[in-house]
Amino acid sequence: MIGSLITKKKIAKIFKKLVGQIGFEKVTIAKIMQESHMRRQTFYDYFQDKYELVDWIFQQEAIEKIEDNLAYEAWQTIVENLFIYFEENQLFYRRILQFEGQNSFQEYYTQHLKALINQVLVVKNRSEGELKESDRLFLEEFYANAFVSLTSKWIIGGCQVDSHRFAEQMKIAFLMGFEEKQ
Structure with a gap:
């Protein structure tokens, strides 16, 4: 093994x-x-192929920062650790993100982010009451896609904003989005 x-x-x-x-x-x-x-x-x-290898690398290196820590780390810490990882590996991910075909990194990343967003929603719902499943699924999809889009733009742009500041901006966006409920 x-x-x-x-x-x-x-x-x-x-x-x-x-x-x-x-x-x-x-x-x-x-x-x-x-x-x-x-x-x-x-x-x-x-x-099987290089796509599976990319998935494995992402699973081993980045996803563990999300899923392995969901039970005991605050989501804000997970987000910051994830961006530090991306900044440290930006050349690799910049090249990976430029590929948009089948099995793209963006699709894989989006799926894993939904687990993090679900965790944020679960914590939020404990204090504010139950959220309809259809609304929860919509929010997971919305925030995961926004997160992936902004992360991709940040990495492709050369991580001009440092990872700590970028994580802070993403946390603010999440918090503002969850603050007001109609």
């Missing part, structure tokens, strides 16, 4: 480096495995 995780991490590290150098579309399985000095078949022992 440990050996497989080490191998996956080595493949992921080489993949991230290549994506940063030549872009997502130009990275091939052959290039990844040649650079990592492993057999091509080893890649397929762990991943």
Whole structure:
């Protein structure tokens, strides 16, 4: 088990480096495995394709900052940690975000953000009463898409605003959106 995780991490590290150098579309399985000095078949022992590898990287590195901390961290801390991670890995994600085809990062990111937004709504509803499921689903979709859109623009723009400030702005947007209920 440990050996497989080490191998996956080595493949992921080489993949991230290549994506940063030549872009997502130009990275091939052959290039990844040649650079990592492993057999091509080893890649397929762990991943179906490079899309699954991107999902795995995001799951291992970023999603754990969301889902693994939902039970005990405030959502505001999770948001800040997520943006620090993106800022540290901005070259990789800038290249990934430029790809908008099937299995795009944006789709995957949106789905995982809904869990975070759901958590915010659950906490909010405890103090203000029950929210209809249709309204909750709408808010999850709305805020997840807004979050992904602004995050993508921020990363593609080179993270001009530092991660702490950007996280603060996103938190303000969430709080203002939840403050007034009609």
